[in-house]
Structures are given as C-alpha cells and as structure tokens.
Amino acid sequence: MALPESRNSFSVQQMIQQKKQKKNKLIQTEKIVPFILLLTAIVSVLTTVGIVVTLLAETFTFFNHVSIKEFFTAQKWYPFSETQGSFGILPLISGTLKVAFIAAIVAVPIGIASAVFLSEYATDRTRRIIKPILEVLAGIPTIVYGFFALTFVTPILRDLIPSLEIFNALSPGIVIGIMITPMIASLSEDAMTSVPKSMREGAYALGATKLEVAIKIVIPAAVSGIIASIVLAVSRAIGETMIVAVAGGSTPNLSWDVTGSIQTMTAYIVQVSQGDAGYGTTIYYSIYAVGFTLFIFTLMMNLLAQFISKRFREEY
Amino acid sequence: MNTTMVKLNNQQNQTAANAESQRKEAVYHTKDLNLWYGTNHALKNINLEINEKEVTAIIGPSGCGKSTYIKTLNRMIELVPDVKTSGEIKYRGRNILQKGYGVEELRTKVGMVFQKPNPFPKSIFENVAYGPKIHGIKDKKILNQIVEKSLKGAAIWDEVKDRLNENAFGLSGGQQQRLCIARCLAIEPDVILMDEPTSALDPISTLKVEELVQELKKEYSIIIVTHNMQQAARISDKTAFFLNGEVIEYSETDQIFSNPADQRTEDYITGRFG
Numbered sequence: 001m002a003l004p005e006s007r008n009s010f011s012v013q014q015m016i017q018q019k020k021q022k023k024n025k026l027i028q029t030e031k032i033v034p035f036i037l038l039l040t041a042i043v044s045v046l047t048t049v050g051i052v053v054t055l056l057a058e059t060f061t062f063f064n065h066v067s068i069k070e071f072f073t074a075q076k077w078y079p080f081s082e083t084q085g086s087f088g089i090l091p092l093i094s095g096t097l098k099v100a101f102i103a104a105i106v107a108v109p110i111g112i113a114s115a116v117f118l119s120e121y122a123t124d125r126t127r128r129i130i131k132p133i134l135e136v137l138a139g140i141p142t143i144v145y146g147f148f149a150l151t152f153v154t155p156i157l158r159d160l161i162p163s164l165e166i167f168n169a170l171s172p173g174i175v176i177g178i179m180i181t182p183m184i185a186s187l188s189e190d191a192m193t194s195v196p197k198s199m200r201e202g203a204y205a206l207g208a209t210k211l212e213v214a215i216k217i218v219i220p221a222a223v224s225g226i227i228a229s230i231v232l233a234v235s236r237a238i239g240e241t242m243i244v245a246v247a248g249g250s251t252p253n254l255s256w257d258v259t260g261s262i263q264t265m266t267a268y269i270v271q272v273s274q275g276d277a278g279y280g281t282t283i284y285y286s287i288y289a290v291g292f293t294l295f296i297f298t299l300m301m302n303l304l305a306q307f308i309s310k311r312f313r314e315e316y
Numbered sequence: 317m318n319t320t321m322v323k324l325n326n327q328q329n330q331t332a333a334n335a336e337s338q339r340k341e342a343v344y345h346t347k348d349l350n351l352w353y354g355t356n357h358a359l360k361n362i363n364l365e366i367n368e369k370e371v372t373a374i375i376g377p378s379g380c381g382k383s384t385y386i387k388t389l390n391r392m393i394e395l396v397p398d399v400k401t402s403g404e405i406k407y408r409g410r411n412i413l414q415k416g417y418g419v420e421e422l423r424t425k426v427g428m429v430f431q432k433p434n435p436f437p438k439s440i441f442e443n444v445a446y447g448p449k450i451h452g453i454k455d456k457k458i459l460n461q462i463v464e465k466s467l468k469g470a471a472i473w474d475e476v477k478d479r480l481n482e483n484a485f486g487l488s489g490g491q492q493q494r495l496c497i498a499r500c501l502a503i504e505p506d507v508i509l510m511d512e513p514t515s516a517l518d519p520i521s522t523l524k525v526e527e528l529v530q531e532l533k534k535e536y537s538i539i540i541v542t543h544n545m546q547q548a549a550r551i552s553d554k555t556a557f558f559l560n561g562e563v564i565e566y567s568e569t570d571q572i573f574s575n576p577a578d579q580r581t582e583d584y585i586t587g588r589f590g
Contacts (some may be wrong), residue, residue, distance in 0.1 A: 123397075124397070196434070198430060198432060198434035199434055199436060199437070200395075201392065201395065201428075201430060201434065202430065202434040202435070202436065202496070202499070203436070203446070203450075204392060204395065204423065205390065205392060205423055205427060205428035205430075205500070206423065206424070206427070206446065206447040206450065206499070206500070206503060207420045207421070207422075207423040207424035207447070207450070207451065207503070208420070208423075208450050209420055212450045216446070216450065217436060220437070220438070221436075221437050
C-alpha cells in the first residue's frame with residue numbers, strides 16, 4: 001500500500017475558487033427561491049381574500065332582497081314557500097349550535113381524559129399503539145360517519161328514547177363528538193407532553209400522586225394548548241356538513257329540543273346547492289348569507305381561542 | 317494555597333464535629349444497594365449511613381452514580397423507565413425499596429431540590445402553597461403563615477414579600493432556586509435532598525444557597541450532591557466520594573479533604589482527574 005503523501009497533490013482553496021464560478025448560478029437561485037416561496041404564500045392569502053370578497057358581494061345582494069333585521073330576528077326559515085317565505089337564520093343557528101354543543105359534551109371530557117392517559121399514564125409502547133389508531137379515527141370520511149349515525153347510532157338511541165325522531169340533533173351530535181375527540185386528544189396530548197419534565201419532578205418530589213400532578217400541574221401548564229384544541233374541534237363541529245345532512249334532517253327549527261329533526265347552516269347550503277334553487281333567486285343568494293354567517297362564527301371562535309389562551313397562559 | 321487553608325480550618329473543627337456526630341441518629345441506612353439502568357450497572361454495593369441534622373456531601377466525577385444515588389433516596393429514580401434495584405435503604409428504620417412502601421408518604425418526608433430551578437408556572441405564593449395544598453391543608457390563614465415561614469426559612473422573603481402574586485418565572489435563577497427550597501420547606505420535611513443545587517447559579521446566588529444550607533442543617537438532615545469540591549469542603553460535615561458507581565471513601569469531611577485514605581480520593585480532590 002502506498003504511503004500517504006506528505007502534502008496533498010491538490011489544493012482545497014484552489015478547488016473552492018473553481019467551484020465559486022459555478023456558484024454564481026447558485027447565488028441567483030438563492031435570490032429567486034424566496035420570491036417563489038413568497039408567491040406560494042400569497043396564493044393562499046389571495047384565495048382567502050377572494051372567498052371573503054365573493055361571500056360579501058353575494059351577501060349584499062341577498063340583503064337587497066331580505067332585510068338584515070328579518071335575517072337575524074325572524075324566527076322562521078321557510079325559504080321555499082312562495083307566498084309566505086321567511087328568511088330568519090335563527091332556526092339554522094339553533095340547529096348548528098345544538099349539534100356542536102352535544103358534540104362538545106361528548107368530545108371534551110373523552111378527549112382530555114385520553115390526553116391525560118396518553119401523556120401521564122401510558123407507557124411508550126401503549127402510546128405508540130393508541131395514538132395512530134386515534135389518528136385513523138380522524139381520517140375516516142365524514143360521509144361514513146353520517147351513515148354510521150343514521151343506521152347505527154339512531155336506532156340504538158331510539159330504543160332508549162322512544163320519542164326520538166329518525167332525523168334528530170342528538171345522533172349526529174354524538175357522532176360528530178366521536179369524530180372530533182381524536183383531534184382534542186391528540187392536540188391536548190401534544191400540549192401536555194411539552195410541559196417540561198422538571199415541573200412534574202418538582203411536584204412528585206413534594207409527594208404528589210400522579211393524578212395530582214396531572215390535574216394541578218400538567219393541565220394548568222398546558223391549558224392554552226388544550227383550549228386551542230377544543231376551540232379548533234368545536235369550529236370543526238360547527239362547520240361539519242355531511243353528518244348533519246345525512247342524519248340531522250332538513251327541518252329548520254328554533255327550539256331547545258334535540259330529539260326532533262333539525263337543519264344546520266351547512267346542511268341548508270348542501271340542500272340548496274343540490275339544485276333546488278335557480279341562479280339569481282333569493283334562495284340562491286341566501287346560501288351566501290348563511291355561508292357568511294357560518295364564517296363569522298368560526299372567525300369568532302378563533303378570536304375567542306386566542307383571547308382565552310392568552311388570558312390563561314401559564315408561562316414557562 | 318486554597319486547599320491548605322481548608323485543611324487548617326477543618327483540623328480545628330474536627331474534634332468538635334466528632335463529638336457532636338456521636339450524639340446523632342442515622343436517618344438513612346443503605347445496605348448492599350445495587351442499581352441497574354437496563355443492563356448498565358450504575359450503583360454497586362453501596363453501604364452508607366447518613367446522620368440526621370448534618371450536611372452530607374456526595375462528590376465524584378460525572379457519571380459516577382451520585383445523582384442516581386440521591387434520587388434513589390426518595391425513589392424519584394423510578395421515573396426513569398427500566399430501573400432495577402437490589403439491597404435495601406432504610407429510612408428511619410423502614411426499607412423504602414420494599415413493596416408496599418408508600419412513595420408519596422416517603423416524598424412528603426424527604427424533600428428534593430433539583431439541579432435546575434424548577435418552579436411551577438404559578439404565582440410565588442401558589443408555588444410554596446402547592447405542597448401543603450395537595451396534602452389537604454386548605455385554610456387560607458394557615459397557608460399564609462406557612463408561605464411566609466417557608467419563604468423566610470429560605471431567605472427570600474424580603475425579596476418577594478411585595479409580589480407574592482406574581483409569576484415565579486419572573487424571578488432570577490438564584491431566587492427561583494431559593495423559592496424551590498422554600499417550596500420544599502413548606503411541607504416541613506425531615507430530610508432535604510439537593511442534587512447539584514448551585515450548578516446553574518452565579519457565584520453570589522451560590523453563596524446565598526450555601527449560607528442557607530448551613531442555616532437549614534439545624535433543623536433538617538441535608539444530603540447534597542455537588543460537583544464543586546470547595547463547596548463540599550465548605551458546607552458539609554461528612555463526605556462520600558463516589559467513583560464508577562462505588563463508594564470509594566466515606567468519612568468526616570475534614571478527614572477526606574485533609575487526609576484521604578484512598579489514593580483515588582486524593583487524586584480526585586487534588587484535581588488529577590474528574
């Protein structure tokens with residue numbers, strides 16, 4: 001074997017100089033890349049702006065046909081009635097909120113409890129098995145959930161509550177709750193896992209039990225992340241369409257009753273989009289007004305989430 | 317220069333310390349303790365007796381098992397997965413490694429201060445009140461007294477008395493560490509374990525914590541792990557030298573630093589390795 005030469009037969013500096021000439025091209029790419037990246041970012045911003053503008057424009061047209069006062073205060077939503085048509089969105093809002101509320105009642109306790117289990121009690125192995133399963137649950141198409149609600153959950157509920165109608169708020173509410181549980185569980189678990197280990201140790205060293213550490217240290221420290229996950233999940237429930245369209249019925253109703261047929265804002269938009277109304281009619285424009293209201297709702301939820309998580313943040 | 321000073325100082329105190337230590341009872345008897353992390357044999361046949369109302373320092377190079385040992389004394393080591401132990405550690409006569417020994421009860425008696433200050437993300441008041449609260453003390457008046465007493469005990473009361481409701485994370489590192497000591501004092505433990513409590517602190521904060529330890533040993537038994545040999549010499553009554561998971565030497569601090577029995581101890585304290 002040849003001995004290594006005492007000096008390199010090549011000079012690294014020289015090679016760098018040579019490469020530098022080629023590099024000039026690279027430098028140009030360096031300048032172009034951020035510009036391309038900016039463009040991609042602008043695409044999504046522009047899309048959002050475009051959607052809002054379209055919504056707004058058509059909504060204004062709608063308010064030429066129907067007064068804002070009627071829209072927000074009338075208690076009936078009879079858009080298809082030729083003679084006594086009434087466009088009061090409250091029944092649709094009530095349908096949406098009932099379903100979202102039931103979903104939250106189901107999802108918040110289950111989601112947070114599973115997050116506590118996963119982050120504080122489960123061994124690494126258990127977590128590695130359970131978390132992917134939870135995430136699969138989040139990936140099931142919502143139409144499947146819709147049929148699950150209509151053909152499986154509703155019959156069971158009707159055995160328990162005989163007065164329950166075939167289409168009702170309860171069954172889709174529960175199923176949407178099941179659908180958003182993994183979201184709360186997974187995001188809350190992330191928030192809890194990122195609470196530093198040293199904080200848990202501090203509490204354990206004072207003789208705290210696992211439950212005391214979870215409830216009095218980990219949850220308060222992770223509360224902003226937990227609230228964000230809940231709000232995100234509830235926004236999802238408010239915007240959920242297929243499950244309520246399939247299992248919720250199409251009877252807008254302003255009431256507290258969860259056993260009867262309802263219609264949510266989203267389900268109404270589906271109904272009209274399916275071709276029940278011609279272009280340019282009041283009904284056609286009404287879906288934009290409803291869509292805009294829906295948009296306001298989710299926007300408010302997001303603002304609320306930001307406010308709450310700032311307010312309750314425990315900084316560490 | 318420095319070591320000779322320490323030696324001279326210590327020799328003067330030696331007789332007094334010896335006489336005093338004979339009157340003291342042991343809090344911890346460690347007998348044939350072995351500990352494994354998976355297959356890594358981290359502690360080997362540890363036999364130590366630790367006295368009450370003394371400061372016992374544990375010194376040794378990184379990875380020698382000193383932190384592992386101190387965390388075994390309140391079983392915090394169990395938070396590490398895959399830990400196995402054999403042998404026994406008797407705390408006040410009862411083997412804490414035995415099945416059925418309530419770990420929460422143990423940690424209520426044996427407090428711990430960590431390497432990095434780890435206050436809770438709560439107010440200064442809530443940090444100190446947390447321990448008493450989880451053990452069922454709810455009376456606001458009593459809690460107020462406990463908080464004040466503990467903060468005074470940890471020599472931080474004057475600095476924080478006007479901002480008890482502010483977040484603990486607004487304090488400096490040294491203040492946070494003294495707050496953690498106050499949090500520990502709030503449940504009036506019997507023993508305080510300190511795992512390199514000053515390694516993340518500046519010299520002035522370190523000095524304050526050291527003075528505090530001197531003060532606290534009147535009422536508490538303190539076991540302190542330290543990287544800093546001068547610190548061990550300054551504040552401890554007894555010193556144990558750990559190396560590769562074994563106790564090489566354990567005796568009066570003056571003895572260890574002036575006249576170590578083992579060559580390896582001498583090499584370590586004179587800075588030849590570690």
